[in-house]
Amino acid sequence: MPPYVFVFAAYLIGSLSFAVIVSRLFGMADPRSYGSGNPGATNVLRFGKKAAALLTVLGDALKGIVAVAAARMLGLQGEWLALVAVAVVVGHMWPVFFRFQGGKGVATAAGVLFALDWRIGLATLLVWMFVALVLRISSLAALLAAVAAPIACYLLLPGQPAIFGAVLVIAALLVQRHKKNLLNLIAGKEGRIGEKVAPPKA
Numbered sequence: 657m658p659p660y661v662f663v664f665a666a667y668l669i670g671s672l673s674f675a676v677i678v679s680r681l682f683g684m685a686d687p688r689s690y691g692s693g694n695p696g697a698t699n700v701l702r703f704g705k706k707a708a709a710l711l712t713v714l715g716d717a718l719k720g721i722v723a724v725a726a727a728r729m730l731g732l733q734g735e736w737l738a739l740v741a742v743a744v745v746v747g748h749m750w751p752v753f754f755r756f757q758g759g760k761g762v763a764t765a766a767g768v769l770f771a772l773d774w775r776i777g778l779a780t781l782l783v784w785m786f787v788a789l790v791l792r793i794s795s796l797a798a799l800l801a802a803v804a805a806p807i808a809c810y811l812l813l814p815g816q817p818a819i820f821g822a823v824l825v826i827a828a829l830l831v832q833r834h835k836k837n838l839l840n841l842i843a844g845k846e847g848r849i850g851e852k853v854a855p856p857k858a
Contacts, residue, residue: 659732659736662726663740666724666727667743668752669723670744670745670749671752671754671758672715672719673759674711674715674719675700675759677715678700679703687699690702690703691703692847696716696759696760696762697709697716712763716748716764718767720745720764720769720770721770722767723740724768728771734818738819738821741771741819741823741826742826742829745764760833762784762794762798762801765826766781768826769823772809772819773809776805776812779808779812780808784800784801788849792848792849793841793847795838795841796837798830798834802834803831805823805827806820806824
């Protein structure tokens with residue numbers, strides 16, 4: 657089977673928006689209709705249902721793990737494995753099944769990093785957790801984790817330029833998707849983890 661088929665399959669896997677799927681299962685409003693409008697775990701948490709938010713983050717992370725792990729088991733390496741890693745994140749951000757209205761890709765990117773090398777995933781996760789627990793600002797945690805990811809990759813996986821390139825592209829996409837959050841951070845208007853909103857009735 658041609659390698660590009662696996663890249664396309666990874667995009668389709670990424671296009672499964674668990675924030676929307678889980679919200680429908682829980683009888684909640686579409687996460688794109690309230691709060692930040694982002695179909696991700698942080699915004700689902702704003703609805704007030706922690707179980708739904710947890711399932712969302714686990715589902716989104718699992719997409720990245722499954723796509724990369726399956727590609728590796730099927731023999732993809734180097735540039736093709738790197739393309740699979742990027743494709744699943746792109747699918748999450750611009751999902752074909754949900755009118756290309758996707759999330760910011762943090763959980764899916766985390767899954768990809770763990771699948772590529774658990775040490776890179778752990779290092780990045782620790783950065784996210786430290787910032788999130790201390791400052792309770794999800795977007796800032798995501799931005800700093802995105803910066804940390806390619807640094808960790810460079811240090812832990814020397815001599816693998818394709819994988820480093822994929823992690824660098826994913827980090828750049830994460831920063832780009834958080835552009836509005838970055839502006840809010842500068843203006844001091846960014847919301848904190850756990851803040852609830854009054855979402856519309858589902």
